[in-house]
Amino acid sequence: MTQETQFVLNSFSFLIWGVLIMWMCAGFTMLESGSVRTKNASVICLKNVGLYAIAGLMFYLVGYNLMYVDVGNLIGSLRLGYGASASEAALLGGDAGASATVLDNGNSVMSDWFFQMVFVATTASIVSGTLAERVRLWSFFIFVTVLTGFIYPVIGAWTWGGGWLSQMGFQDFAGSTVVHSTGGWAALAGAIVVGARHGKFREDGSVRATPPSNVPVVTLGVFILWMGWFAFNGGSQLALSGVADAVAISNILVNTNLAACGGFVAAIVISRPLLGRVDLLASLNGAIAGLVSITAGPDIVAHYWAIIIGAVGGSICALGMKMLEHLRIDDVVGAVSAHLLAGIWGTLAVCIVAGGNLLVQLAGVAAVGAFAFSASMLVWLAIRQLMGVRVGIDVERHGQDVAELGIEAYPEFVVLQDPEEV
Numbered sequence: 001m002t003q004e005t006q007f008v009l010n011s012f013s014f015l016i017w018g019v020l021i022m023w024m025c026a027g028f029t030m031l032e033s034g035s036v037r038t039k040n041a042s043v044i045c046l047k048n049v050g051l052y053a054i055a056g057l058m059f060y061l062v063g064y065n066l067m068y069v070d071v072g073n074l075i076g077s078l079r080l081g082y083g084a085s086a087s088e089a090a091l092l093g094g095d096a097g098a099s100a101t102v103l104d105n106g107n108s109v110m111s112d113w114f115f116q117m118v119f120v121a122t123t124a125s126i127v128s129g130t131l132a133e134r135v136r137l138w139s140f141f142i143f144v145t146v147l148t149g150f151i152y153p154v155i156g157a158w159t160w161g162g163g164w165l166s167q168m169g170f171q172d173f174a175g176s177t178v179v180h181s182t183g184g185w186a187a188l189a190g191a192i193v194v195g196a197r198h199g200k201f202r203e204d205g206s207v208r209a210t211p212p213s214n215v216p217v218v219t220l221g222v223f224i225l226w227m228g229w230f231a232f233n234g235g236s237q238l239a240l241s242g243v244a245d246a247v248a249i250s251n252i253l254v255n256t257n258l259a260a261c262g263g264f265v266a267a268i269v270i271s272r273p274l275l276g277r278v279d280l281l282a283s284l285n286g287a288i289a290g291l292v293s294i295t296a297g298p299d300i301v302a303h304y305w306a307i308i309i310g311a312v313g314g315s316i317c318a319l320g321m322k323m324l325e326h327l328r329i330d331d332v333v334g335a336v337s338a339h340l341l342a343g344i345w346g347t348l349a350v351c352i353v354a355g356g357n358l359l360v361q362l363a364g365v366a367a368v369g370a371f372a373f374s375a376s377m378l379v380w381l382a383i384r385q386l387m388g389v390r391v392g393i394d395v396e397r398h399g400q401d402v403a404e405l406g407i408e409a410y411p412e413f414v415v416l417q418d419p420e421e422v
Helices: 003-022 024-035 037-069 072-078 084-092 096-105 111-129 138-159 164-168 174-192 215-237 243-275 280-293 303-326 334-352 357-384 391-398 402-405
Strands: none
Touching: 003 024, 003 111, 003 215, 003 243, 024 037, 024 215, 037 111, 037 138, 037 391, 037 402, 084 303, 084 391, 096 215, 096 357, 111 138, 111 215, 111 334, 138 174, 138 357, 164 334, 164 357, 174 334, 174 357, 215 280, 243 280, 243 303, 280 303, 280 334, 391 402
């Protein structure tokens, strides 16, 4: 296979994987909009499209350079980081020197940018679900701007950008910690600052149940995420230019699928004694937790280990959902349990099955957690001080759709106050 053919295949695979990961935003939208009450579904849709747009802009303007270029050379990198795509154009113009430089890169620079950008949007989507039904729309967008432009890229620079954690030998193949725990820490900080939904936790210590408003839509969302995860993990092979890559990606996709299956089944089994019923949301989150758990090492584990890792992740998720209720932390979709707790487990599981260094993995989990949580907490507190972070009690009671958007997702369900309007 020629160098030029390898370049084309690698670039094309980045773009296709990236498109499929982008489709995960639709999965998050369905999962969240079906989980909330119908009076808040329109805001959820706007938030998820908005966070993707903000992530794209911020990662283009700031984040990519922070993540992959020495911050000290940031000004110069703004000229050089994306200028490589112009050099790539020389490949068609016959500039032999420029062509050789581009081919040595292994893939198009902008195909890599696109692939990395959709990971950033995934991190922001985790925060959206946790804080649904009470966080202010513009407060959320401001936080996403900081998260995607600065917080996530700094963590990415430590790890995938060749920074100090990478140099220590920290292993996180596709982002159990870099993507999912980061989003989980940010969501946890937000849940603490914003507070619980009104009436979620009663004075007697009991928890008011808030079941999904649209179960089929939630289930569809999980299936979309499951499908997108094949690109999430498979694309992190970062190449598709030979037999070795094809075999590796095949194993990665199988391990990803097996982990999700293990997580789902384990969550079903544990939900009955833990929650008193076979809980649908816990089971669906179990599949997501299985996916998160295997993300740190899908390329280096045997298939049976993928099932075990996913099953443990699904169990941890179900237990985590119960624990957060006891702590009176309101997580609407269970994202903190599925992404943060399962992400930590998956990162440490690399030590069990793939020879990872436990101290290094623990250091990575601790460092990312300390930075992501503290930075997110500071941002949320600053936003609360400047403009507030949650809607008023009347807005929460009547729904954000009417108060913030003036449009209902399901207008035929609205009970009109004036009989003459019927």
